[in-house]
Amino acid sequence: MKQMLKSCTALTLSLGLAAPALAQEPLKELGAGEGALSIVAWPGYIERGETDKNYDWVTEFENKTGCKVSVKTAATSDEMVALMNEGGFDLVTASGDASLRLVAGKRVQPINTDLIPSWKTIDERMQNAPWHTANGVHYGTPYVWGPNVLMYNTDAFKGEPPKSWNVVFEEMTLPDGKSNKGRIQAYDGPIHVADAANYLMAHKPELGIKDPYELNEDQYKAALDLLRNQRKLVGRYWHDAMIQIDDFKNEGVVASGSWPFQVNLMQAEKLPIASVIPEEGVTGWADTTMLHADSEHPNCAYMWMEHTLSPKVQGDVSAWFGANPSVGAACKGNELLTDEGCATNGYNDFERVKFWKTPVAKCESQGECVPYHRWVSDYIGVIGGR
Amino acid sequence: MTTVAESFPLPERRGTAGRLSDFFWRHPHVLLAILLGPPLIWLGIVYLGSLFALLLQSFFSIDDFSGLINYEFTLATYRQLLSEANLDIIIRTVAMAALVTLASAVIVFPIAYYAARYARGKGKALFYLAVMLPLWSSYLVKVYAWKLILAKEGILTWFLAKLNLLWLLDAWLALPIVGGSSLSISYTGTFIVFVYVWMPFMILPIQAALERVPANLIEASSDLGGTPAQTFRHVIFPLALPGIVAGSIFTFSLTLGDYIIPQIIGSSRLFIGQAVYAQQGTAGNVPLAAAFTVVPIVIMGAYLWMAKRMGAFDAL
Numbered sequence: 001m002k003q004m005l006k007s008c009t010a011l012t013l014s015l016g017l018a019a020p021a022l023a024q025e026p027l028k029e030l031g032a033g034e035g036a037l038s039i040v041a042w043p044g045y046i047e048r049g050e051t052d053k054n055y056d057w058v059t060e061f062e063n064k065t066g067c068k069v070s071v072k073t074a075a076t077s078d079e080m081v082a083l084m085n086e087g088g089f090d091l092v093t094a095s096g097d098a099s100l101r102l103v104a105g106k107r108v109q110p111i112n113t114d115l116i117p118s119w120k121t122i123d124e125r126m127q128n129a130p131w132h133t134a135n136g137v138h139y140g141t142p143y144v145w146g147p148n149v150l151m152y153n154t155d156a157f158k159g160e161p162p163k164s165w166n167v168v169f170e171e172m173t174l175p176d177g178k179s180n181k182g183r184i185q186a187y188d189g190p191i192h193v194a195d196a197a198n199y200l201m202a203h204k205p206e207l208g209i210k211d212p213y214e215l216n217e218d219q220y221k222a223a224l225d226l227l228r229n230q231r232k233l234v235g236r237y238w239h240d241a242m243i244q245i246d247d248f249k250n251e252g253v254v255a256s257g258s259w260p261f262q263v264n265l266m267q268a269e270k271l272p273i274a275s276v277i278p279e280e281g282v283t284g285w286a287d288t289t290m291l292h293a294d295s296e297h298p299n300c301a302y303m304w305m306e307h308t309l310s311p312k313v314q315g316d317v318s319a320w321f322g323a324n325p326s327v328g329a330a331c332k333g334n335e336l337l338t339d340e341g342c343a344t345n346g347y348n349d350f351e352r353v354k355f356w357k358t359p360v361a362k363c364e365s366q367g368e369c370v371p372y373h374r375w376v377s378d379y380i381g382v383i384g385g386r
Numbered sequence: 387m388t389t390v391a392e393s394f395p396l397p398e399r400r401g402t403a404g405r406l407s408d409f410f411w412r413h414p415h416v417l418l419a420i421l422l423g424p425p426l427i428w429l430g431i432v433y434l435g436s437l438f439a440l441l442l443q444s445f446f447s448i449d450d451f452s453g454l455i456n457y458e459f460t461l462a463t464y465r466q467l468l469s470e471a472n473l474d475i476i477i478r479t480v481a482m483a484a485l486v487t488l489a490s491a492v493i494v495f496p497i498a499y500y501a502a503r504y505a506r507g508k509g510k511a512l513f514y515l516a517v518m519l520p521l522w523s524s525y526l527v528k529v530y531a532w533k534l535i536l537a538k539e540g541i542l543t544w545f546l547a548k549l550n551l552l553w554l555l556d557a558w559l560a561l562p563i564v565g566g567s568s569l570s571i572s573y574t575g576t577f578i579v580f581v582y583v584w585m586p587f588m589i590l591p592i593q594a595a596l597e598r599v600p601a602n603l604i605e606a607s608s609d610l611g612g613t614p615a616q617t618f619r620h621v622i623f624p625l626a627l628p629g630i631v632a633g634s635i636f637t638f639s640l641t642l643g644d645y646i647i648p649q650i651i652g653s654s655r656l657f658i659g660q661a662v663y664a665q666q667g668t669a670g671n672v673p674l675a676a677a678f679t680v681v682p683i684v685i686m687g688a689y690l691w692m693a694k695r696m697g698a699f700d701a702l
Contacts, residue, residue: 250537
C-alpha cells in the first residue's frame with residue numbers, strides 16, 4: 001500500500017515534448033490472445049486481490065482471455081522510461097511526462113481505437129488529452145486521474161472550508177484562534193513550485209503567469225519567494241501519504257495540499273478531515289496505458305486496454321487509489337467506489353485541474369522557461385532554508 | 387644439475403584429473419590465479435568499475451536548456467556542488483555524523499566497559515543478545531516506531547506531561563536550529579534516532595578493545611598511586627582508543643550515507659544521501675548526484691587514513 005503511494009508521488013509529472021513521432025502503423029485487426037501479457041505499472045495499479053480480495057481486476061481478465069498477466073512495478077517515471085527503452089514489455093501505465101517522452105522516443109506505438117469497443121465510452125474530456133495524443137494520433141487509453149486537493153482539519157477550521165490556498169502560503173490566524181505556523185504541510189517534490197505558481201496566477205496577475213509549469217525567470221523567482229515564506233510555516237514536508245496521515249493524526253497538522261486518497265482513508269476512520277478545491281484551482285495527475293512499439297503480445301494488450309475501460313475496473317481502480325475514472329459510467333453503481341465516490345475524488349472539477357507536466361526550457365506559452373532540473377535544485381535550497 | 391621433473395619422486399599420474407592436479411602442484415600461481423580471479427574481477431569491474439564510471443559522470447555537466455547531459459570534461463558541476471544550498475547539505479550531514487559518533491561513543495563506553503570487565507557467563511550472553519537484538523529487527527520498523535514515540539501527540543510528550551516537565555520540552559523546542567514544532571520534526575529527533583540505530587556498531591569494537599586491555603596494567607596503575615580518573619585517562623582510554631576509532635568508522639560512515647531516517651524524522655532539510663537520490667532520481671541530474679557522492683568518499687578516505695594512524699586496524 002505504501003509502495004503504491006510512493007508511486008503516486010512519482011506520478012508527479014507530465015508531458016514536455018511535443019515532437020512529432022513518425023507514425024508506426026497501428027494494429028489493423030485483433031487476433032487470438034498470445035497467452036501472456038507483461039505490464040510496467042505503478043505499484044498498486046494492477047491488483048489481483050492479494051492486498052485486499054475485494055480489489056481484483058486481473059483474475060477475471062486472465063480467465064476470460066487466457067492472457068497471463070505479469071506486472072513489473074516502477075517507482076518513478078524515469079524508471080518507467082528506462083524499462084520501456086530496455087524492452088520486453090507490452091504495456092506501461094505512463095504519467096504525462098513519461099508518456100510524451102515515450103512517444104518522442106518511439107518506444108510506444110499508436111493504437112487503433114476501432115479495436116477498442118469501449119473507446120467511445122471514454123469521458124470526452126480525456127479522449128483527446130494532450131498527454132497521450134500527438135498530432136491527432138492516440139498512443140494509449142486513459143487510465144485514471146486525480147486532483148491535488150487542499151486537505152484540512154474541520155475542527156481547526158470550525159467546519160468552514162478554507163476558500164483559498166493562502167492558508168498554506170501566508171501566515172495567518174486560523175478560525176480556531178491559533179496561528180497556522182508549524183501546523184501546515186507542503187509537498188516534498190519540486191513540482192510543488194507549480195502550486196505556488198498557480199497561487200500567484202490568481203493573486204499576482206501582473207506576473208503574467210499563463211501556465212504554472214511554464215515560468216520565466218521573474219515568475220519563477222516570485223514563486224520561490226512565496227515558497228521561502230512558506231518554509232517558515234512548514235515543520236515537515238510530506239512525500240509519503242502514510243506519513244502525512246500520521247502527521248495529521250499525531251503532529252497537529254491541520255492543512256496541506258494532498259490527494260483524495262489520504263482524505264478518504266482518514267474520513268473512513270471518522271477523523272475530522274475534509275478536502276476542498278480552493279478558488280485558485282488545483283494541480284493534478286493523469287495516467288495512460290500505452291503499448292510498446294515491439295510488443296510481443298499486442299492482442300492480449302488490446303484486450304487489456306479494453307478490459308481497463310470497463311466501468312467495473314475503472315470504478316475499482318478509482319476506489320482503490322482515490323482517483324477518478326476515465327469512463328463516466330464508472331461513477332454510477334460501482335460497489336467499491338459508491339455513487340458519491342466520483343464527486344468525492346474530484347470528478348466534477350476536471351476544468352479546475354492543471355495537470356502535472358515536466359517543465360521544459362522550450363515552453364509553448366513564452367518561448368523560454370526555467371527547466372525542471374533547476375526546480376529540483378532550487379526547491380532543495382528552499383527547504384534547506386536558502 | 388637436476389631438473390625439477392627428474393627429482394620428482396613419483397611418476398606422472400594418468401588421466402585428466404591426475405595431470406591437472408600435477409600441473410597445479412607444479413604451478414601454484416596458476417591455481418591461485420584461478421581461485422582469486424573471479425572475485426578480483428568482480429571487485430575490479432563490478433564494484434570499482436561502476437564507482438569510477440559514476441565518478442567520471444561528475445566531470446560532465448547538464449545542459450541548462452534541454453536537461454541533457456553534456457559529455458565534455460568540465461568542473462562546472464563541482465562549482466554547482468559548492469553553491470550555498472549544497473554546501474549547507476554537506477555541512478549539515480557532516481556535523482550530524484560527527485555529533486552522532488561522539489554521542490554514541492560517550493553513551494556506549496560505560497556499557498562496553500561493564501560488558502568487558504564485569505559481565506560473566508549468562509550475563510554476557512544476555513548482553514550480546516541485547517546489543518544484537520535491535521540489529522535483527524527491521525530498520526524501517528524501528529524508525530517508524532521512533533516517529534510515533536517522538537510525535538507531538540506521542541508517548542514521550544505524554545510521559546513528560548505526566549511528570550509536569552512539558553515546559554522543559556517546550557523550552558528545548560523553542561531553541562533555534564535544534565528546535566522545531568515537535569521532536570519528530572527537529573534535528574534533535576533525527577539525532578536521537580541516528581544514535582539509537584547506529585549505536586550497536588559502536589559497542590562491539592569498544593568492548594573488544596577493552597577486553598584486550600591487560601588487567602595487570604590497571605592494577606599497576608593503582609598500585610603506583612593513580613586515582614581511578616588518572617588510570618582511565620592514562621591507561622584505559624589510550625588502550626581502548628583504537629576500538630573507539632574503529633567503532634566511529636561505522637557510526638560516522640553510516641550516518642553520512644543514510645537517507646531514510648532524515649526523510650522520516652526531521653524537518654525535511656536534505657542530507658547528502660537524499661540529495662543524491664533526488665538529483666539522480668527525480669531531476670535526472672546524474673553529474674551533480676555523482677559530485678555529491680564524491681563528498682562522502684573524500685571524507686571517509688581522510689577519516690580512514692586518520693583512523694589507521696590511530697591504530698584502529700592494528701587488531702584486525
